[in-house]
Amino acid sequence: MKKATNILLAAAFSLGITAFAQQTPAPVQKEVITITGATAHTGDGNVIENSVIVFENGTITAMGGTEVATQGRVINAQGKHIYPGFIAPAKPLGLVEINAVRASDDQDELGSMIPQVRSLIAYNAESKVVESLRPNGVLLGQITPQGGRISGSSSIVQFDAWNWEDAAIKVDDGIHLNWPSSFRRGRWWEGEERGYKPNKEYNKQIDELKQFVVNSNVYQNDATETNEAMKAMKGLFDGSKKLYVHVNSEKEIIDAVTTAKENGIKEVVIVGGYEAYKIIPFLKQNNIPVLVQHTHNLPDRDDDNYDLPYKLPKLLVDGGLLVGLENSGTSNFQVRNLPFYAGQVAGQGMDKETALQLISGNTAKILGIDANYGTLAVGKSATLFISEGDALDMRTNQLTHAFIDGREISLETHQTELWKRYMEKYSRK
Structure with a gap:
C-alpha cells in the first residue's frame, strides 16, 4: 500500500512539473x-x-x-x-528562482573578493523567470552574480536553451565590483543616529581593494603558487574582460575609474551611474560607458529633481556617452519591463530610435557582442x-x-x- 501511494505521489508530482514546465x-x-x-x-x-x-x-x-x-x-x-x-545586462537572471527558497538562490556566494566565481555554471536555463521575459522581446541577458566586494564573473546568454552550455553566447565577459560608499546609514540597532553619515572605513576599503588589484596584476607574471581569485583577474589586465563597477555617486565614480585605470585595468563600465551626469567630461575623457539604472524610479535624494531618474539616460546620451539601460535593484521579473524603460526615456524627449539603442545596439557594444547581436x-x-x-x-x-x-x-x-x-x-x- 505504501509503495502504491509513493507511485501515485511521484506521478502527481511529475504531472505537476509537466503542466508548468x-x-x-x-x-x-x-x-x-x-x-x-x-x-x-x-x-x-x-x-x-x-x-x-x-x-x-x-x-x-x-x-x-x-x-x-x-x-x-x-x-x-x-x-x-x-x-x-533586446538585451538585459547586469541581472542575476536564472540564478535565483524564489528568494525565500535558499536551494533556488545561487546569486551570491560566500566571500568578499571572489572574481573566480562563475555565474554561468549556476545558470538555470529552465527558469520560469527567464521564460517570462521573451514575450516582451527580451531575448538576451548578462547573467551577473551579486554580493561581496568583487562578486564574480558574468556571462552572456540567449534565453531559449536546454542548459547553460547551449545558452552561452559570451563566456566570462567581465568581473563585477561593488564599489564602497563614502556614506553609510546609521546603525540604529547599535545606538547610532538614523540617516546617512560619512563612512570612516571608506579609504581603508579602497586600499584593500587596490592591494588586491595590484597583487593580482603582479601574480599574472610572478605567480609561485596557484591563487584562483587572482588568476581570474587576468582578463582585466590584458583587455579580454571588462570591469563592471556598480557605483552611483559622483565621488565614488571618479575614485573607481581612477583606481582602475591607475592599476592597469583596461576596460571599465559604470553600472548604475546615478550621478554620472555631473561628471560627463571626466567619463568622456576616460572613454567610460554607462549602464544606467532603470527609469521607473524615485529620486535618490530629497533635493534632486523629481524627474531625474526619467531623464538621466537622455542627459548622458546628450553628453556624448555610450549608454545602455539596466535595472538592478528590481526583482528579476521586472526585467520584462526593460522595453518600457526605454519608452519612458523617449517620453522625456529622446528620439524613439535613439531610445531603442539603449536596449539593443548600445548595450551590445558595451557587452562586446555587437559583432553578432x-x-x-x-x-x-x-x-x-x-x-x-x-x-x-x-x-x-x-x-x-x-x-x-x-x-x-x-x-x-x-x-x-x-x-x-x-x-x-x-x-x-
Missing part, C-alpha cells in the same frame, strides 16, 4: 525564412519601411526594401514592426522579433513571432497559460 527550446533553423512588409527598426538608429529580411542557418543573409527577393517560407508582417532582440544587419545573428506595434509601448508591444539565432521560439509561458485558462473560465456563460 518551460517551453521546449526551438530546433535549429532548417529552412530559409523571409519576413516582409514590416517596419524594421534596426537598433542603430535607422528605420526601413516596408522591409524585407531574409535569414538562413541563423544568420541574416539579405535585408532592405522591396528590391530584396523573397526566399523560402514567407511571413507577411504588413503593418507590424521588427526589432533586434544588438542590431539588424546582413551577416549578423537572426535574433529578432515581430511586434504588432511599438515595442517600447506596453499597450502595443504584442509579439507574434520571435527568433533566436534563426530558431523560432515559443512565446508561451506559465503566465500566458494561466491567463488563457482563467480567461476561458470567466468567458463561459
Whole structure:
C-alpha cells in the first residue's frame, strides 16, 4: 500500500512539473525564412519601411526594401514592426528562482573578493523567470552574480536553451565590483543616529581593494603558487574582460575609474551611474560607458529633481556617452519591463530610435557582442522579433513571432497559460 501511494505521489508530482514546465527550446533553423512588409527598426538608429529580411542557418543573409527577393517560407508582417532582440545586462537572471527558497538562490556566494566565481555554471536555463521575459522581446541577458566586494564573473546568454552550455553566447565577459560608499546609514540597532553619515572605513576599503588589484596584476607574471581569485583577474589586465563597477555617486565614480585605470585595468563600465551626469567630461575623457539604472524610479535624494531618474539616460546620451539601460535593484521579473524603460526615456524627449539603442545596439557594444547581436544587419545573428506595434509601448508591444539565432521560439509561458485558462473560465456563460 505504501509503495502504491509513493507511485501515485511521484506521478502527481511529475504531472505537476509537466503542466508548468518551460517551453521546449526551438530546433535549429532548417529552412530559409523571409519576413516582409514590416517596419524594421534596426537598433542603430535607422528605420526601413516596408522591409524585407531574409535569414538562413541563423544568420541574416539579405535585408532592405522591396528590391530584396523573397526566399523560402514567407511571413507577411504588413503593418507590424521588427526589432533586434533586446538585451538585459547586469541581472542575476536564472540564478535565483524564489528568494525565500535558499536551494533556488545561487546569486551570491560566500566571500568578499571572489572574481573566480562563475555565474554561468549556476545558470538555470529552465527558469520560469527567464521564460517570462521573451514575450516582451527580451531575448538576451548578462547573467551577473551579486554580493561581496568583487562578486564574480558574468556571462552572456540567449534565453531559449536546454542548459547553460547551449545558452552561452559570451563566456566570462567581465568581473563585477561593488564599489564602497563614502556614506553609510546609521546603525540604529547599535545606538547610532538614523540617516546617512560619512563612512570612516571608506579609504581603508579602497586600499584593500587596490592591494588586491595590484597583487593580482603582479601574480599574472610572478605567480609561485596557484591563487584562483587572482588568476581570474587576468582578463582585466590584458583587455579580454571588462570591469563592471556598480557605483552611483559622483565621488565614488571618479575614485573607481581612477583606481582602475591607475592599476592597469583596461576596460571599465559604470553600472548604475546615478550621478554620472555631473561628471560627463571626466567619463568622456576616460572613454567610460554607462549602464544606467532603470527609469521607473524615485529620486535618490530629497533635493534632486523629481524627474531625474526619467531623464538621466537622455542627459548622458546628450553628453556624448555610450549608454545602455539596466535595472538592478528590481526583482528579476521586472526585467520584462526593460522595453518600457526605454519608452519612458523617449517620453522625456529622446528620439524613439535613439531610445531603442539603449536596449539593443548600445548595450551590445558595451557587452562586446555587437559583432553578432544588438542590431539588424546582413551577416549578423537572426535574433529578432515581430511586434504588432511599438515595442517600447506596453499597450502595443504584442509579439507574434520571435527568433533566436534563426530558431523560432515559443512565446508561451506559465503566465500566458494561466491567463488563457482563467480567461476561458470567466468567458463561459
